[in-house]
Amino acid sequence: MSETPRFNRVLIANRGEIALRIQRACRQLGLETVAVYSEADADSRHVHEADVALCIGPAAAARSYLDPNGLLLAARLTGAQAIHPGYGFLSENADFADAVEEAGLTFIGPTGASIRMMGDKITAKRAMREAGVPCVPGSDGPLPADMDAVKAIALDVGFPVIVKASGGGGGRGMRVVERVEDLAQAVTLTAKEAEQAFGNPTLYLERFMQKPRHIEIQVLCDTHGTALWLGARDCSLQRRHQKVLEEASAPGILPETIAEIGERCAEACRRIGYRGAGTFEFLYEDGVFAFIEMNTRVQVEHPITEETTGIDIVAEQLRIAQGAKLGIAQADIGLRGHAIECRLNAEDPFTFMPSPGTITRWDLPGGPGIRVDTHVVAGYTVQPYYDSLIGKIISYGATREQAIARMRVALAEMKVEGVSTNIALHQDLLADPAFARGGVDIHYLERWLAKRTAS
Amino acid sequence: MSNRSETLVPHFDRLPEPEQIGQMATWLAQAGLESLELCNEAAGLKLRIRVGQAAPAAATSHAPAVSQPDAGAGLVAVKTPYFGHLCLTHPQRDSAFAPVGAKVAQGDTVALLTLDSLQVPVPAPVAGTVAEVTGQAGALVGYGTAIMQIQPD
Numbered sequence: 001m002s003e004t005p006r007f008n009r010v011l012i013a014n015r016g017e018i019a020l021r022i023q024r025a026c027r028q029l030g031l032e033t034v035a036v037y038s039e040a041d042a043d044s045r046h047v048h049e050a051d052v053a054l055c056i057g058p059a060a061a062a063r064s065y066l067d068p069n070g071l072l073l074a075a076r077l078t079g080a081q082a083i084h085p086g087y088g089f090l091s092e093n094a095d096f097a098d099a100v101e102e103a104g105l106t107f108i109g110p111t112g113a114s115i116r117m118m119g120d121k122i123t124a125k126r127a128m129r130e131a132g133v134p135c136v137p138g139s140d141g142p143l144p145a146d147m148d149a150v151k152a153i154a155l156d157v158g159f160p161v162i163v164k165a166s167g168g169g170g171g172r173g174m175r176v177v178e179r180v181e182d183l184a185q186a187v188t189l190t191a192k193e194a195e196q197a198f199g200n201p202t203l204y205l206e207r208f209m210q211k212p213r214h215i216e217i218q219v220l221c222d223t224h225g226t227a228l229w230l231g232a233r234d235c236s237l238q239r240r241h242q243k244v245l246e247e248a249s250a251p252g253i254l255p256e257t258i259a260e261i262g263e264r265c266a267e268a269c270r271r272i273g274y275r276g277a278g279t280f281e282f283l284y285e286d287g288v289f290a291f292i293e294m295n296t297r298v299q300v301e302h303p304i305t306e307e308t309t310g311i312d313i314v315a316e317q318l319r320i321a322q323g324a325k326l327g328i329a330q331a332d333i334g335l336r337g338h339a340i341e342c343r344l345n346a347e348d349p350f351t352f353m354p355s356p357g358t359i360t361r362w363d364l365p366g367g368p369g370i371r372v373d374t375h376v377v378a379g380y381t382v383q384p385y386y387d388s389l390i391g392k393i394i395s396y397g398a399t400r401e402q403a404i405a406r407m408r409v410a411l412a413e414m415k416v417e418g419v420s421t422n423i424a425l426h427q428d429l430l431a432d433p434a435f436a437r438g439g440v441d442i443h444y445l446e447r448w449l450a451k452r453t454a455s
Numbered sequence: 456m457s458n459r460s461e462t463l464v465p466h467f468d469r470l471p472e473p474e475q476i477g478q479m480a481t482w483l484a485q486a487g488l489e490s491l492e493l494c495n496e497a498a499g500l501k502l503r504i505r506v507g508q509a510a511p512a513a514a515t516s517h518a519p520a521v522s523q524p525d526a527g528a529g530l531v532a533v534k535t536p537y538f539g540h541l542c543l544t545h546p547q548r549d550s551a552f553a554p555v556g557a558k559v560a561q562g563d564t565v566a567l568l569t570l571d572s573l574q575v576p577v578p579a580p581v582a583g584t585v586a587e588v589t590g591q592a593g594a595l596v597g598y599g600t601a602i603m604q605i606q607p608d
Contacts, residue, residue: 039599055597056538061485064598073570074538077595385486 007081007106008032009273013071014086017391018298020046020375025314031244034073034078037063040383045070045375052078053351059385068096072103082106082321084252088387091297094119108321110276110296117272118294128291131268131282133266134261135292138206141165147184154183154205162208163190176208209290211441212240212283215250217258217265217307220316227269229262230309230334233301237429237445239352244422244445245429247340248304251400251438252282255335256261260439261289266330277302277317281441300343300392303373307396338400340407342426344374344414345388351431356384361417365410369396384421390421393417400438404430428452467495470502480506530586532601537575539568541602543592546574555587559605566590566602583607 010026014017023033023046024315034052040059047053056074057064065068066089075083084102085091091109098112109115109195121163129135137157143150144214147440154161154177163186165173173194173338177186180206187203195201234250235243249258265280279295311328318327374391376382382390393410397403413428432448434440471479483491484506491501535541543566543585544551551557553565559579565575590602 053597054538054595055599057598060488062486062488070538072571075571077539 008320009034009051009078009080009082011036011071011075011083012063012086013065014048014089014091015041015046015375015386016389017373017375018075018086018300019044020049021373022086022314023049023410025137025318028071028312029318031316031318032264034075036064036074036078038385040385042341043380045377052080053262054078055100059383061089061385062259065074071096071211072099072105075100075103077104080105084108084317085297087297087300089234092119106321108317110274110278114272114274114290115296118296120221121293124294125160125291127272128268128280128294131271133264133268134282134289136206136209136283139204140289141204143187143205147187150187150205151180151183156403157182157207158292159187160208161205162211163187163205163447164198164403165190165194165198166198166202166204168194173197175305203361207288207290209283209285212290212444213250213286213439214243214442215253215282215289216299217282218281218299218302218313219265219269219274219280220267220311220313220326221266221274221276221278222320223275223323224325225270225420226257226326226328226329227266228326228328228333229266230305230311230313230333231262232258233304234439235255235301236295236440236442237435238442239445239449240386241447243301243343245340245342245426246301246304247338247400248308248401249338250284257287258341259334262408272311276320277313285441301341303371303392303394307371307394308335308337309333310336330357337396337398337402339396340392340403342407342411343422344391344393344416344421345422346382346390347388347422348420349422352422354384355420356382356388358382358418359418360444361415363413363415365393365413367406368409369406369407370394371396390419458477467493467500467502467547468498470500474506476502479593480504483539500570528604528608530585530604531581531583531607533565533579533603533605535566535568535569535577535596535598535600535602537570538597539570539573539575539595540566541590541594542569543588543590543595551580553588553603555585555588559583568596577602579605581605591596 002122008083009032011021026033028225032051035047035053036056037047038057038059039055054074056070083105090096092115094112094116097107097115100107100254117127125135139153160176160178163175163267171237173188191203216233216235218230219227232250233246233248235246237245277298279299281292282289283292298314306313348355358381359376362376364372371394372391374392395403395407395410397406408430411423414423429435491504553559559565561579561582563579564576565579568575585603586606587604
């Protein structure tokens with residue numbers, strides 16, 4: 001940490017487990033914390049532990065955790081000099097990041113300009129392509145009128161391809177083409193439909209990834225030109241685009257492959273002057289990585305990377321915001337063992353309906369290689385106003401098999417009463433042969449759930 | 456955010472009952488949301504619910520948090536509509552807005568919350584007599600803090 005710290009009191013603009021996680025990192029670094037909370041969260045653990053706690057509004061997030069003016073006023077009144085946004089809420093709101101800095105406070109995250117650039121998919125993709133980060137192979141612009149030229153592009157990109165209307169969206173104006181013989185007809189039809197539906201016949205095409213995995217790279221960048229990559233996470237087990245279970249490293253992908261993509265991500269960060277923690281999300285299929293988006297904040301699943309690298313990502317966020325240089329070099333980062341995170345949600349394990357209510361029993365697992373990040377204690381009431389995440393169990397092992405075995409025991413030990421949880425779903429997933437082999441795609445869980453419902 | 460609409464209309468294959476739509480509107484208002492749209496293209500169904508919301512802003516007066524009469528003495532708590540430093544006396548005068556024993560009308564300003572240059576009035580939720588002042592002048596108080604008790608007329 002630099003000799004005169006930029007801040008010694010941090011306002012945590014979030015709730016739940018991540019608010020407690022940030023508070024722990026602050027306290028370990030000797031920083032005071034301000035908990036701002038909605039009326040519904042008055043009894044939260046981080047509120048009780050905070051140096052200053054202030055109720056800033058009613059349960060509705062729009063008038064509490066999502067109210068930029070209220071948060072800035074609260075920072076002023078409580079003497080906080082920095083704001084950590086956590087994830088969700090205002091964490092990727094470029095205007096809020098700018099407003100925090102304009103108020104003379106430190107935003108613990110990247111600049112508003114970086115958030116803005118990554119928030120726009122077109123500018124983000126362009127910046128990434130220029131920096132050498134692989135994107136979905138495609139026509140990189142409008143398709144030419146000459147069909148032979150279109151065929152040449154498609155063959156170069158590789159089949160199957162998806163032909164899309166520039167003006168389209170929401171799943172309309174697109175067509176998957178499996179074979180080159182079908183291309184001409186598909187292009188003609190899609191152009192006609194695009195003209196009719198959007199008044200614009202312009203098309204482009206991309207490689208269609210059928211069974212991709214979700215692989216992401218964690219980065220950490222200081223304000224002195226150092227950008228590090230901290231390995232990969234596999235977050236392919238998703239339901240309705242919500243991650244359910246994540247693991248690090250990504251099974252079956254060679255470390256050299258991850259190192260190459262990781263270095264490209266770090267180089268992209270250096271080029272755009274990125275600061276703080278961030279995540280590059282990719283689709284991965286048949287050895288091809290395709291950039292989807294960058295998350296300009298700490299992520300829910302950051303602990304599995306902490307377990308495999310030994311780096312406290314949230315503490316590093318705070319140090320970077322203080323202006324400190326990263327004390328580690330890429331060569332110091334060893335990716336050891338394997339870590340798995342199971343997200344515990346207060347929801348029905350079969351219907352996924354949220355299950356708010358008071359938790360009457362809360363027995364936590366333990367033992368070597370088990371970490372639980374949660375704000376919940378027995379007697380805690382899960383509110384209906386926010387997401388249903390009540391905690392995260394993280395298991396670590398020297399091998400993937402050991403991490404899975406430890407997670408199995410942890411899930412069996414975890415006892416929750418008063419609300420329904422998805423513990424049973426995690427247990428079924430861990431017992432699934434395809435999961436045990438590793439490397440399932442992003443559609444696997446939904447197919448698996450559909451089969452379960454049918455049987 | 457909780458996904459309450461799933462409970463109510465799991466497949467949206469027909470329009471909900473009017474009571475259900477009313478319930479959804481209530482939930483929208485409680486969540487601080489403006490509108491909700493459900494669409495089932497295949498069934499040709501579309502439902503749009505809009506509720507009026509006051510734009511939240513620090514400088515404007517807010518509806519005070521709901522005050523329930525105290526079961527025992529029938530007292531009604533005055534709750535702060537925002538957060539800030541509590542000011543019990545008028546800044547330009549030396550007198551308290553509403554000391555114990557003062558008669559107040561509903562909506563009377565009984566205290567101020569100061570946030571730098573901003574001042575947010577705290578209105579009396581009911582007409583009556585101030586029975587007790589529990590808030591400390593100058594203290595930083597949060598949203599929804601009970602600062603006074605009023606004995607309703």
